[in-house]
Amino acid sequence: MLKTFLIGIKDVRLAFRDRAALILMLAAPFVLTVGLGLVTGRFSGNTNNGLSDIPVIIVNLDKEQLGDALADVFTSADLADLLEPAASSDPEAARKSIDEDKAAAVVIIPAGFTRSIIPQQGDFSSNAVAVEPVKIEVYANPTRPTGAGIIKAIVDEFLSRVEEGRISGATSIVQMMMSGRISPSQAEAEGIAMGEQIQANSPSNALAIKINSSTANGEATNFDALAYIAPAMALMFLMYTVTYGGRSILAERAQGTLPRLLVSPTNSAQILGGKVFGIFLTGAAQMLILIGASSLFFQLKWGDPLGVIVLVLAAVMAATGWGMIITAIARTPSQVASVGTAIMLIFGIMGGSFISLEQMPVFIQMFSKITPNAWALDGFTTLGLGGTLNDLSTPIIALLSMGIVLFLASVALFGKKNLVQK
Amino acid sequence: MGNILEVQNLAKNYGDFQAVKGVSFNIEEGEIFSLLGPNGAGKTTTISMLSTLYTPTSGDATIGGYSVTKNPMAVRGVIGVVPQDLALYEDLTARENLIFWGQMYNLSGKSLNSRVDEVLEQIGLTDKARNRVKTFSGGMKRRVNIGVGLLHKPRLLFMDEPTVGIDPQSRRSILDTVKDLNKQGMTLLYTTHYMEEAQELSNRVGIIDHGEMIALGTQKELTQQVGQAETLILHVGENDDSEALAASLKGIQGVQQAEATDHEVSIVCAEAEDVLAAVVTKANDRGIKIRSIDIREPNLEAVFLHLTGRALRD
Numbered sequence: 001m002l003k004t005f006l007i008g009i010k011d012v013r014l015a016f017r018d019r020a021a022l023i024l025m026l027a028a029p030f031v032l033t034v035g036l037g038l039v040t041g042r043f044s045g046n047t048n049n050g051l052s053d054i055p056v057i058i059v060n061l062d063k064e065q066l067g068d069a070l071a072d073v074f075t076s077a078d079l080a081d082l083l084e085p086a087a088s089s090d091p092e093a094a095r096k097s098i099d100e101d102k103a104a105a106v107v108i109i110p111a112g113f114t115r116s117i118i119p120q121q122g123d124f125s126s127n128a129v130a131v132e133p134v135k136i137e138v139y140a141n142p143t144r145p146t147g148a149g150i151i152k153a154i155v156d157e158f159l160s161r162v163e164e165g166r167i168s169g170a171t172s173i174v175q176m177m178m179s180g181r182i183s184p185s186q187a188e189a190e191g192i193a194m195g196e197q198i199q200a201n202s203p204s205n206a207l208a209i210k211i212n213s214s215t216a217n218g219e220a221t222n223f224d225a226l227a228y229i230a231p232a233m234a235l236m237f238l239m240y241t242v243t244y245g246g247r248s249i250l251a252e253r254a255q256g257t258l259p260r261l262l263v264s265p266t267n268s269a270q271i272l273g274g275k276v277f278g279i280f281l282t283g284a285a286q287m288l289i290l291i292g293a294s295s296l297f298f299q300l301k302w303g304d305p306l307g308v309i310v311l312v313l314a315a316v317m318a319a320t321g322w323g324m325i326i327t328a329i330a331r332t333p334s335q336v337a338s339v340g341t342a343i344m345l346i347f348g349i350m351g352g353s354f355i356s357l358e359q360m361p362v363f364i365q366m367f368s369k370i371t372p373n374a375w376a377l378d379g380f381t382t383l384g385l386g387g388t389l390n391d392l393s394t395p396i397i398a399l400l401s402m403g404i405v406l407f408l409a410s411v412a413l414f415g416k417k418n419l420v421q422k
Numbered sequence: 423m424g425n426i427l428e429v430q431n432l433a434k435n436y437g438d439f440q441a442v443k444g445v446s447f448n449i450e451e452g453e454i455f456s457l458l459g460p461n462g463a464g465k466t467t468t469i470s471m472l473s474t475l476y477t478p479t480s481g482d483a484t485i486g487g488y489s490v491t492k493n494p495m496a497v498r499g500v501i502g503v504v505p506q507d508l509a510l511y512e513d514l515t516a517r518e519n520l521i522f523w524g525q526m527y528n529l530s531g532k533s534l535n536s537r538v539d540e541v542l543e544q545i546g547l548t549d550k551a552r553n554r555v556k557t558f559s560g561g562m563k564r565r566v567n568i569g570v571g572l573l574h575k576p577r578l579l580f581m582d583e584p585t586v587g588i589d590p591q592s593r594r595s596i597l598d599t600v601k602d603l604n605k606q607g608m609t610l611l612y613t614t615h616y617m618e619e620a621q622e623l624s625n626r627v628g629i630i631d632h633g634e635m636i637a638l639g640t641q642k643e644l645t646q647q648v649g650q651a652e653t654l655i656l657h658v659g660e661n662d663d664s665e666a667l668a669a670s671l672k673g674i675q676g677v678q679q680a681e682a683t684d685h686e687v688s689i690v691c692a693e694a695e696d697v698l699a700a701v702v703t704k705a706n707d708r709g710i711k712i713r714s715i716d717i718r719e720p721n722l723e724a725v726f727l728h729l730t731g732r733a734l735r736d
Contacts, residue, residue, distance in 0.1 A: 010514075255507075260570070264498060
């Protein structure tokens with residue numbers, strides 16, 4: 001285990017002493033981020049971030065205060081550039097539209113939604129029937145993860161504000177009753193009054209969800225164009241880093257250091273483990289340096305720090321898997337370099353590093369699922385929109401699964417070929 | 423002293439090609455044993471099997487009592503290896519290289535640091551310890567390459583052609599290092615295709631050719647195989663047909679063998695003086711101008727020529 005660690009650290013040190021590698025690992029993604037940031041107007045105040053006219057269908061079966069307020073959010077002027085909302089009264093027809101890839105998501109506000117949040121006359125009486133919580137359904141289009149993610153984030157933000165008001169209201173009433181400031185008979189009137197307060201505040205609060213604009217309390221949900229571009233570039237060049245690391249296995253074989261390791265009291269598993277660990281560490285260091293640099297120089301908010309770290313580690317693991325499988329298949333370091341560069345560009349394009357996946361044909365969107373770029377970018381977009389680690393389960397599971405499968409496949413291939421041609 | 427290395431019928435095949443054809447030999451603790459042979463003779467493949475890098479096709483060897491096929495990890499703790507090609511991380515400093523390789527040999531902490539200091543002094547690079555290896559000359563890199571093999575004080579050190587492609591001064595330094603190590607009690611298996619190195623260093627020599635051990639013994643035992651024969655080396659011009667000259671010289675009385683190499687003709691004979699005049703006449707008859715003539719006492723070159731009919735550098 002110690003030798004595995006030492007070999008990994010040695011590889012990180014070597015990677016960061018290679019000027020050519022440093023240019024591609026750090027300088028290139030940083031410069032491209034700046035370049036694309038300039039193109040999108042990130043540094044000149046232009047608000048066009050490349051995400052626009054996301055088609056969304058609203059099915060408002062509630063038709064009461066909160067349902068209408070949520071529907072109004074989607075048709076608000078603030079989101080007019082971002083969203084292309086359409087109304088429907090038929091949930092099944094709306095879901096079918098998603099299945100036919102006609103929209104990014106459907107938001108179904110069920111009947112009784114407002115009632116489940118805001119108490120009505122008689123809800124507090126002793127013989128009242130308990131009101132069941134009613135959930136809003138977001139039926140997402142899996143081929144448009146970014147658009148669906150944005151819509152889901154808008155709904156989540158609306159619900160969290162409504163829920164916040166409901167809980168604080170209920171707590172206040174209980175505390176007032178316990179302190180004797182109101183009697184149980186007054187609780188219903190107070191509850192209704194607070195509900196009306198939620199209703200009155202909800203439309204304006206919902207507008208805290210803004211894209212391309214800044215508000216004092218909406219930082220976490222503001223979507224910055226760089227929050228898409230920076231991870232997109234970092235992820236693309238992460239593929240370079242992992243193939244560089246993979247190439248080092250074959251390079252060490254050619255330059256004699258791998259055979260020398262194999263005649264020391266160090267077994268093959270420790271050596272291979274060390275090489276993988278080195279690739280992983282180098283990739284993680286690259287991503288974290290780029291994240292740190294973009295935060296420092298561009299004041300870019302990447303979102304929930306824990307989510308960012310876990311997502312970075314998962315993305316690097318998946319990318320490491322790709323680096324290993326390419327190395328296991330290739331015969332020479334130059335083959336790894338050639339294939340690695342091709343994969344970096346293909347994954348970059350197919351994974352949405354240059355053009356949003358939603359603007360690509362369906363087959364490319366399907367293909368993108370094999371790239372770490374697409375899953376990780378989906379996760380970073382979610383974080384950029386105010387999501388947390390809890391919202392990243394799908395991309396993280398996908399990335400970890402990808403990494404594990406590719407790593408096992410590469411170990412099997414290395415086992416067949418042996419580390420040194422004997 | 424007992425044998426630290428015992429090799430029994432060690433063989434290595436690559437498909438139909440037999441790189442090593444069942445060689446057997448022993449090395450006593452404390453001696454320098456040279457494996458002498460031309461390029462492609464099977465020296466590196468033999469060392470690769472003995473150092474557990476390659477698995478033998480058949481046969482086995484024991485080092486320090488451990489089988490290379492059955493207990494390779496134990497063998498690796500006994501041996502040190504200095505590979506033919508440089509095996510270093512050029513972007514690390516000399517010291518960082520030694521530290522890393524020492525860690526791979528289970529050294530750590532203060533003992534590692536003090537051992538690295540000792541080795542740096544031994545290879546004469548203490549003042550260059552913090553320079554990256556890529557800034558070193560070929561000879562300095564060779565010395566670091568040797569230093570790595572010495573870190574864990576192996577009982578048996580394999581040195582695979584450590585002087586290939588370096589300047590005479592560095593070569594001298596390496597040969598002196600080999601002798602010093604042996605004086606300190608280290609056993610060495612040294613491969614080379616330079617007859618002079620084998621002669622200077624070795625207690626015993628194994629001559630290997632086409633994967634076979636064709637002769638084995640002390641230098642005296644080996645040269646006795648060619649009797650008292652001397653070798654006459656004719657240096658001829660670049661455009662002269664040395665092969666035709668060698669063929670014509672075989673007919674001279676007293677010439678036992680005559681072989682042409684690059685601009686040279688090697689003639690094995692009982693007494694050089696007896697054939698010299700006839701040899702010069704033959705060369706003149708063919709219009710070949712002899713640039714110089716060397717007369718050599720019986721040596722390993724002559725042994726190789728005697729055994730294979732070819733010069734060692736062929």
